[in-house]
Amino acid sequence: xxxxxxxxxxxxxxxxxxxxxxxxxxxxxxxxxxxxxxxxxxxxxxxxxxxxxxxxxxxxxxxxxxxxxxxxxxxxxxxxxxxxxxxxxxxxxxxxxxxxxxxxxxxxxxxxxxxxxxxxxxxxxxxxxxxxxxxxxxxxxxxxxxxxxxxxxxxxxxxxxxxxxxxxxxxxxxxxxxxxxxxxxxxxxxxxxxxxxxxxxxxxxxxxxxxxxxxxxxxxxxxx
Amino acid sequence: xxxxxxxxxxxxxxxxxxxxxxxxxxxxxxxxxxxxxxxxxxxxxxxxxxxxxxxxxxxxxxxxxxxxxxxxxxxxxxxxxxxxxxxxxxxxxxxxxxxxxxxxxxxxxxxxxxxxxxxxxxxxxxxxxxxxxxxxxxxxxxxxxxxxxxxxxxxxxxxxxxxxxxxxxxxxxxxxxxxxxxxxxxxxxxxxxxxxxxxxxxxxxxxxxxxxxxxxxxxxxxxxxxxxxxxxxxxxxxxxxxxxxxxxxxxxxxxxxxxxxxxxxxxxxxxxxxxxxxxxxxxxxxxxxxxxxxxxxxxxxxxxxxxxxxxxxxxxxxxxxxxxxxxxxxxxxxxxxxxxxxxxxxxxxxxxxxxxxxxxxxxxxxxxxxxxxxxxxxxxxxxxxxxxxxxxxxxxxxxxxxxxxxxxxxxxxxxxxxxxxxxxxxxxxxxxxxxxxxxxxxxxxxxxxxxxxxxxxxxxxxxxxxxxxxxxxxxxxxxxxxxxxxxxxxxxxxxxxxxxxxxxxxxxxxxxxxxxxxxxxxxxxxxxxxxxxxxxxxxxxxxxxxxxxxxxxxxxxxxxxxxxxxxxxxxxxxxxxxxxxxxxxxxxxxxxxxxxxxxxxxxxxxxxxxxxxxxxxxxxxxxxxxxxxxxxxx
Numbered sequence: 110x111x112x113x114x115x116x117x118x119x120x121x122x123x124x125x126x127x128x129x130x131x132x133x134x135x136x137x138x139x140x141x142x143x144x145x146x147x148x149x150x151x152x153x154x155x156x157x158x159x160x161x162x163x164x165x166x167x168x169x170x171x172x173x174x175x176x177x178x179x180x181x182x183x184x185x186x187x188x189x190x191x192x193x194x195x196x197x198x199x200x201x202x203x204x205x206x207x208x209x210x211x212x213x214x215x216x217x218x219x220x221x222x223x224x225x226x227x228x229x230x231x232x233x234x235x236x237x238x239x240x241x242x243x244x245x246x247x248x249x250x251x252x253x254x255x256x257x258x259x260x261x262x263x264x265x266x267x268x269x270x271x272x273x274x275x276x277x278x279x280x281x282x283x284x285x286x287x288x289x290x291x292x293x294x295x296x297x298x299x300x301x302x303x304x305x306x307x308x309x310x311x312x313x314x315x316x317x318x319x320x321x322x323x324x325x326x327x328x329x330x331x332x333x
Numbered sequence: 334x335x336x337x338x339x340x341x342x343x344x345x346x347x348x349x350x351x352x353x354x355x356x357x358x359x360x361x362x363x364x365x366x367x368x369x370x371x372x373x374x375x376x377x378x379x380x381x382x383x384x385x386x387x388x389x390x391x392x393x394x395x396x397x398x399x400x401x402x403x404x405x406x407x408x409x410x411x412x413x414x415x416x417x418x419x420x421x422x423x424x425x426x427x428x429x430x431x432x433x434x435x436x437x438x439x440x441x442x443x444x445x446x447x448x449x450x451x452x453x454x455x456x457x458x459x460x461x462x463x464x465x466x467x468x469x470x471x472x473x474x475x476x477x478x479x480x481x482x483x484x485x486x487x488x489x490x491x492x493x494x495x496x497x498x499x500x501x502x503x504x505x506x507x508x509x510x511x512x513x514x515x516x517x518x519x520x521x522x523x524x525x526x527x528x529x530x531x532x533x534x535x536x537x538x539x540x541x542x543x544x545x546x547x548x549x550x551x552x553x554x555x556x557x558x559x560x561x562x563x564x565x566x567x568x569x570x571x572x573x574x575x576x577x578x579x580x581x582x583x584x585x586x587x588x589x590x591x592x593x594x595x596x597x598x599x600x601x602x603x604x605x606x607x608x609x610x611x612x613x614x615x616x617x618x619x620x621x622x623x624x625x626x627x628x629x630x631x632x633x634x635x636x637x638x639x640x641x642x643x644x645x646x647x648x649x650x651x652x653x654x655x656x657x658x659x660x661x662x663x664x665x666x667x668x669x670x671x672x673x674x675x676x677x678x679x680x681x682x683x684x685x686x687x688x689x690x691x692x693x694x695x696x697x698x699x700x701x702x703x704x705x706x707x708x709x710x711x712x713x714x715x716x717x718x719x720x721x722x723x724x725x726x727x728x729x730x731x732x733x734x735x736x737x738x739x740x741x742x743x744x745x746x747x748x749x750x751x752x753x754x755x756x757x758x759x760x761x762x763x764x765x766x767x768x769x770x771x772x773x774x775x776x777x778x779x780x781x782x783x784x785x786x787x788x789x790x791x792x793x794x795x796x797x798x799x800x801x802x803x804x805x806x807x808x809x810x811x812x813x814x815x816x817x818x819x820x821x822x823x824x825x826x827x828x829x830x831x832x833x834x835x836x837x838x839x840x841x842x843x844x845x846x847x848x849x850x851x852x853x854x855x856x857x858x859x860x861x862x863x864x865x866x867x868x869x870x871x872x873x874x875x876x877x878x879x880x881x882x883x884x885x886x887x888x889x890x891x892x893x894x895x896x897x898x899x900x901x902x903x904x905x906x907x908x909x910x911x912x913x914x915x916x917x918x919x920x921x922x923x924x925x926x927x928x929x930x931x932x933x934x935x936x937x938x939x940x941x942x943x944x945x946x947x948x949x950x951x952x953x954x955x956x957x958x959x960x961x962x963x964x965x966x967x
Contacts, residue, residue, distance in 0.1 A: 157336065165445070166371035168344060173336035279440055280396050290336050298442065301373030 134304065134315045136161045137172075137214045137245070138297035141227045142289045148226065152178065153234040155200070156210055157289030159297045160217070164304050166297050172213050173290040175200030176234070204238040211235075211243040218315045219243070222272045222296050224250040246315065249322050251300060257325035258306040275299050341366045344444065348393065351417035353464035355499060356578055356600050361454045361461070368447035371395065374437040381421070381435040388424045388431050390445040393417070397441030402434045403945075413438065422465050426455055460601055463903065498584055498598045499577040501613075502606035506598075508533045511540055515567055516560030518543060528609060529595045532568050537603040541568035544595060572597045577605050582651070582660035584608050585621045586667060621647065621664060628671045634744065637675055641748040644668040648706060652921060658913035659885065659906075666702035669750070670695070670799045673712075676744045677800040686737045687730060691716040692801035693741075696757060700795040701867070701882045705913065705931075706920045709751040711792060714738055714759035715805050717768050727767070735765050757792060771809050779816060782826035790827065794871065795882045814878040824876050828965035831868035832958055836951040837861045844936040844948055852927050852935060856947075858919065859932040862912040865954040866905060869961045876964075884909055897960050908953030911946055 139158045145151035153176055160170030177200035200206070221227040225248075232242045255262075255275055262269060264278035272295075276282065281298045304318075312318045345366035348354040354362045374380050380392065380399060394416050401412040401420065414420060414435075421431045425448045455461045508531045509518055518530050522545070529544040543564055551567065574597040575584055584596045588610055598606045610622070624643045631637040648665050656664075677693055697711035698704050716734055718727070738759035746752050759765055766774065775793070778786035794813065798806030817824070837845045837856045844856065856862070863884075870884045873891035881887060885906040892902035915934055919926035925938035936944055 159336075159340070164372065168340040168369055168371070169337045169367065171336035171340055173339070279442075281442075290339060294340065298371065298373075301371070301442070302375065302440065305373060305375050 134161070134164070134318070135217045136220050136249075136300065136315065137217045138220045138251075138293050138300055139214075139224075139227050139231075140221065140289045140293040140296060141230050143230055146226075148229045148233070151230075152176075153203075153230050154178070155289045156206065156231070157291070157293040158210070158214065159290070159293050161220075161297055161300055161304070164301065164308075166294075166301060168294075171290065171293075172210060173288075174206040174210065176203045176206050177201055203234060204240055207231075207235050207238050207240045207243075211240065215244045216246055218247055218249060218319065219245040220249045220251055220296075220300055222251045222275075222299075224248050224252075247319050249315075249319050250326065251296060251303065253326040253329065254307075254318070254322045255299060255303050257321065258303050258310065272296065272299075337367075341369070344369045347395070347444070351393070351419075352578070353419070353422075353461050356460045356464075356576065357454075357458050358460075358601055361458045364450060364454050365446050368450045369444045372443050372445055374441045374443070376437055376439050376441075379434060379436050380441065380443065381431050383432060383434045384430050386430060387428045388421055389448045391419055391422060391425045391448060391451050392435075392443040392445055393419050395442040395444050397443075398438040399441055399443075400436045400438050402436065403432075425451055426465050428452075462900070497577065498575060498579050498581065498596075498606075498608050501581060501608055502577070502598060504606070506531060506604050506606045508537070508539075508604055509564060510534075511565035511568075512563045514561045515543075515564050518564045519548065519560065527607075529607060530564070531572065531597055531604055531607060532564055533604050539572045539574060539597050539599065539604050541565070541570045542572050542595065542597065543568045546594070574599045575608075576600065580657075580660055581608075581613055582621075582656055582664060585613050586660070586663055588613070589621065589625055589667060621668075624668060625671055628668065628675050631675055631679075634679070634747065637672065637679065637744075638748050640675075641672050644672065645706065645749065649921065652917055658910045658917055661917065662703045662705065662913060665704050665706070665708075666699065669699065669704060669708070672748055672750075673741075673745065674800045676741055676748065680737065680740045680744060684737060684740065687716070687733050689716055689718060689730075690802045690805055691734065692798040692803060692805040693759065694796045694806060695799045696796050697792045698795075699799075700797040701884060702797070703863075703867075703884060703913070705916050710742060710745055710753045711757050712742075712753075712759045712799075713757070713764040713766075713793070713796070715766060715768055715771055715809060717805060731762055731765055735760055735762050738765060768805060768809060772812055775809075775813060776816065779820040779823045782823040787827055787830050790823075791830075791868065791871065794875065797882050810880040813875075814880045817875040818878045824872060825965050827868075827875070828872045828961055831865070831872055832962055834861060834865060835958070836865060836954040838948070838951050838955065844944065844951070852930075852933065854937060855927050855930070855933040855935045857930075857932050858912055858916045858934055862932075862951065862954070863909060863916065866909040866912070866957060869957045872961060872965070896964075901956065901960070905953055905957045908950035911950040915943075915947065 137158050137160050139156065141153055141157075142155045143151045143153055155175045156172065158172040160167050162170070219228070228248050235242045252272070256268065262275075262278055264274050269275040269278050276295055276299060279299065279302065281295055307318050307321070310321075312321055341363070345359075345362050348362050348366055349359075354365070374397075381388065383402075394414055396416055399414040399418075399420070401414060420435060421433065424431045428448070455465070507521065507525050507527055509521065511532050511534070513532075522528075522530055529542055531539050532541045532543065533539055541564075547567070547569060573587060573591055573593060575587060577598050577600045579598075587596050588594065594610045596608050597604065598608055613620075613622075624640065624647050627640040627643060628637070631640050644665075647668070648661060651661055651664065673693065673695070692715050694700070694713040694715060695711070696713055698708065699711050714734055716730075718730060722730065742752060742758050742760045752758065757764060775790075778790050782790075794817075796806060796810070866888075867884050870887035870891070873879075873896050874881065874887035877891060877894045877896065879887060879890040879894070881890060888902045888905050888909075889899075891897065892899045896902075916932055919934055920931045923934075925935050925943075927933035927935060934947070936947065939947065
């Protein structure tokens with residue numbers, strides 16, 4: 110019964126938001142907090158994420174968890190990620206977190222600012238916990254998409270160069286950005302105008318948008 | 334805590350800072366916050382189009398500016414909505430299409446609240462319903478703002494008297510439970526540097542108040558020896574409270590009327606803060622307190638005349654600052670009452686009136702406390718001889734009261750209140766009567782509702798004691814309250830009279846000139862506007878034995894007595910205030926006015942927005958008249 114109900118709900122959703130509708134994009138904006146910036150050694154401390162469907166940010170469709178650390182970090186990095194030793198010990202078991210998270214975002218497109226970092230941290234954490242990597246439809250990087258789709262945007266007379274610049278240019282400041290969830294919500298707010306611009310350019314599917322992002326990313330690599 | 338809960342709490346905090354959510358219960362706002370989603374609209378793009386389908390979500394602007402464009406409002410200055418403002422509330426509540434088109438002016442982020450949840454919450458929230466029903470009120474505020482801009486006072490750095498109390502509350506309220514020992518309360522008051530402590534129950538509902546002054550008074554009388562007694566035994570029970578949405582003007586008036594320095598501010602009955610006289614002092618240079626003080630302290634005629642001029646200037650200033658007609662007419666009446674009382678005292682000091690109980694009666698608009706700027710005298714006098722007098726003795730006594738009243742009328746004339754051309758003044762022997770005589774006269778009108786009796790009833794039944802022994806007037810009113818409901822023939826005639834003048838609306842609901850006066854296309858805002866509400870409200874009040882004289886108070890009392898739906902009473906009150914506001918504007922020399930006719934407005938000279946507001950107000954008059962005609966088959 111519940112299987113049929115779930116299937117019907119999904120079907121209804123699909124009918125309401127056909128895949129060709131650019132607002133049919135089913136995205137999750139992800140932000141991670143880590144013990145540092147070393148992809149090989151630093152550890153994943155928390156995941157925050159929020160869903161953006163039909164071009165709409167849905168607060169109810171959100172995810173946040175702290176991963177319990179066997180040996181909590183307690184160095185200068187606490188000043189960066191602001192997750193204290195006590196809090197680290199109180200997190201949930203990593204395998205459990207990663208499993209629920211993978212189920213939550215399965216089949217949806219993942220978006221991050223400098224998404225590559227979040228992707229690799231997540232995948233490594235999954236490997237270490239003996240979990241499969243989240244089966245997302247693919248990854249998109251807002252650090253590439255935003256400048257590519259909003260080339261005219263300026264903040265204090267110059268092109269935005271960082272996430273903070275981008276948020277400033279839209280006045281996104283009332284978000285409580287003190288952890289992964291707050292950062293994910295802020296980033297998701299930036300995604301909304303990017304999606305609008307994508308639609309204006311005729312990019313009508315997540316795949317097309319991802320391709321545009323990949324192309325812009327390669328162009329940026331080349332011009333470096 | 335789950336991610337969704339945390340985000341919904343952040344949304345809740347945002348909503349709680351803005352009306353109408355600011356005055357709603359925490360539970361209500363929470364239910365709405367749980368449904369919130371966020372959207373983005375780039376500059377120039379429409380958010381919502383007029384017509385079309387019923388609107389499914391309420392939008393709250395989180396960031397950015399939205400333009401509201403009325404259909405047919407081309408050439409009209411579009412209205413701009415900013416962060417925290419909601420649209421389109423009525424359309425969502427009533428499940429109908431939007432009446433206006435909304436367009437993003439810049440990058441607009443909107444929180445969307447689910448319509449079905451909103452309707453469910455609204456069903457249990459009087460505050461939300463009131464906010465929605467106050468569409469006319471908001472139009473009124475806009476017309477106040479337009480007036481403010483017009484008179485070039487917008488640049489004034491003084492905060493307007495219409496600032497809501499919400500915006501004046503500088504700190505979280507300091508309150509205590511009734512069983513708190515007095516010593517502890519005093520220590521808190523000293524530490525927090527506050528002049529008063531509010532005593533609340535477990536639900537944060539105010540029970541009583543203890544002020545610095547109370548403490549000093551009680552200590553002076555040796556009644557403050559034991560500081561371990563609970564504050565409940567020492568506090569002044571019952572508090573005078575205003576809702577957070579009330580204006581600074583209302584708070585000032587409340588303090589002056591009750592002679593208090595603190596007004597408790599509540600939201601849905603629960604304490605949210607305290608506004609002190611000092612908070613309000615900061616708002617005005619030429620303040621109500623100061624003018625009121627000058628009137629009360631006037632030692633001679635010249636000073637009273639000057640203070641009266643001050644009070645008129647204050648009224649103009651407040652009007653220019655966008656204070657609404659409701660507050661303004663109440664303030665004008667309050668100051669005028671003081672001038673009358675001061676004049677009575679001054680004349681009484683020179684030549685005392687006969688040493689008998691008497692009361693000075695304010696009649697007509699003065700009695701209803703609805704005076705605009707241009708106002709002449711309408712007054713009477715009631716006195717009570719100790720025992721029935723012979724005809725000759727009564728005539729002699731009346732003569733002495735009349736002579737005395739003549740001096741008062743003359744002084745008021747010099748203070749800027751012209752003598753009544755119709756002779757309705759206390760110095761007219763016809764209107765200088767004993768309590769028995771007044772009752773006989775009123776009874777006569779009630780029994781024989783001839784045209785002249787009805788005309789008189791419409792002036793004299795709006796009486797209010799301004800000076801002397803208020804109890805005398807109260808007895809007269811109490812008598813009227815029992816007598817009038819028992820006179821259906823009179824009431825029906827009064828209703829018929831009230832319905833003789835119809836709102837100046839054309840066949841298709843357009844505005845229509847009166848076809849009379851110096852400009853036949855002009856509308857008489859009093860005769861064909863405010864009067865319609867005043868007359869209808871009087872019938873409704875008299876029929877229910879309601880003795881308050883104000884039109885708004887009468888409408889509300891009639892609604893409370895089951896006369897008609899509360900929402901309709903509020904809408905009618907707002908419409909009445911809008912027409913009052915228009916009258917005040919014309920009296921201040923608006924371009925759409927007519928020279929020499931202070932109540933006339935030329936509808937064709939108004940802009941689209943004002944025309945629409947005027948029309949809405951007059952449509953409301955039609956609704957009130959419909960209610961009245963159903964009630965009285967008139």
